[in-house]
Amino acid sequence: MPAIRILDPSVVGKIRAGEVVERPASVVKELLENALDARSTLIAIHTASHPERLIRVQDDGVGMSREDALLALRRHATSKIESADDLARVRSLGFRGEALASVAEVARFTLTTRSADEITGTQVEALGGAIIQVSGVGRAVGTTVLVEDLFFNTPARLRFLKSREAEIRFLTRVVWSYALAYPRIHWKFSVEGREDTDLPEARDLSERWHVLYGRGSSDGGEATLEHEAAGIHVTGILGAPEQARASRDHQTFAVNGRIVSSPTLGAAVRQGYGNLIAGDRYPLALVLVEIDPELVDVNVHPTKREVRFRDEARLFRMVRGAAEIAMRRYVPVGIALPESPGAERPAGSAAAYAPGPARESAVEGEGALMLALYAPPGADEAAVRDRDQGDLRESLSEPEIPIWQLHERYLLAPIRGGLVVVDQHAAHERILYEEARASLFGGAGSSQALLFPRVVDLTPPELDALLMLEPHLKRLGYDVSLFGERQVAVRGVPALVPENAAIDSLKAVLASVDTLGERGEAPEEHIAKSFACHAAVRTGQILNPVERRALFDRLFATSLPHGDPHGRATYVRVTMEELDRRFGRR
Ligand code: ADP
């Protein structure tokens, strides 16, 4: 490592200045980054239970000469850059020579260090920025920085600290982020009286990831991320959809080894999950971007927490594309998630599902599937042929993957990482609910005319309800008219729903009018739920292979396939790892 020098004022002027030390977590971050820049292989972090009272970071890096140790506490003293040009090429985590000076200024500060060229080490003690003692000490090559009584001379900042728990959470997050991004480093982390972690050098990202998120196993069901194009290399790990959390706290992004917060990367990852997780959840993610330093500006934020990319849109597309590819592991074989437009992906990838916005054609194409979904084996052959869809049906009758039905309730299919189990009723409910909403809120859904109108008896309250809901029912595809005093004639029902189920759900919708608006829902919402619940295939119904396949295809084309309209799960995944464990294979 080159010697430390004081930066030229012209260079200093180009550096984004500001508050470096906001809280104990910022101290930890700066000290860690220094230890990493010093090519350490072991980094040990210790804090008191009130972290502002004591933070110690110890490393086995290159250390400093006595001369450097004294210079290191000065402002703009750095060994990492010299000129303004270096700023554009910076590879190290530090470059401003401000961290040690800023920390030393607001604390009691002790630096102990030895470089390989020296026989004795140096200890420098400072109080509020002033060096009060320098002495020789015996120690191994490396550096230890001890920070005590942080903000003792700036009580205002002390008051700004959050609770002890919150401060510990912040700094734990810093340590874990770096530990995840640097698996080859042996990390030790302890918080007095609570936390004591030892993370010996790991082989790779996955091994380290498992310690934190894998519940101690070697396959927690996560997906790996890998993509390289145009000089940008993206690697990382994405948690299984069911591991998604309610906050972003478990998303770690690093750019050229620097942990950053990046809304762009966060959004790209989220979009890559598509509809595999609910809209208000955040996947576990570790994304490392290696990029030519000239294509990224690290000098935009005083704490270097944010970076700016030359071509943000491209990086976004790349990460989203890579995440989409990684997510295939969670989708049943042969079923493609709806693809986002403009995703960068290798040639020959699975064809897009294309859930066209054109509902008309969607109904045409999927109509046959829906019919198939309902048709008991052998029935409706004529109707299918009449529609000239015979060949489509035939081609679907040999699905390329087996889908089994279990106890007339669940559908089972292999997926890349194991097995998926779909609840047939809940899944169909999700499908019909989304279609009903589209008809009710958007244009009218298509209707199928009944060959023979069905005459249905209604009670007076049901008749009242009918009058009230008429316009909605029409949009759903019902064609109902009065027929005698207490009877209606149903001449048309929503397309793709078999007659009996359609009549049942009509009655259910009329009966549910009592609770209309109870939960502050729009009537359309209420009707869609009630309709879907009663029109969906029941538990206990046998589905043929074509119907099973149709249910899978359609479920994974909905916007939220993981839950039915009431929030219950529509499917669960069982990983190979879980099976292996139960069979005692590991
Ligand atoms: P910067 O990291 O931006 O250069 P710092 O104030 O954090 O600024 O550190 C100043 C200098 O002190 C660094 O450039 C480096 O030469 C030296 N230094 C700091 N911490 C360590 C460490 N743990 N091991 C070796 N050298 C260090």
Ligand code: MG
């Ligand atoms: Mg630094």
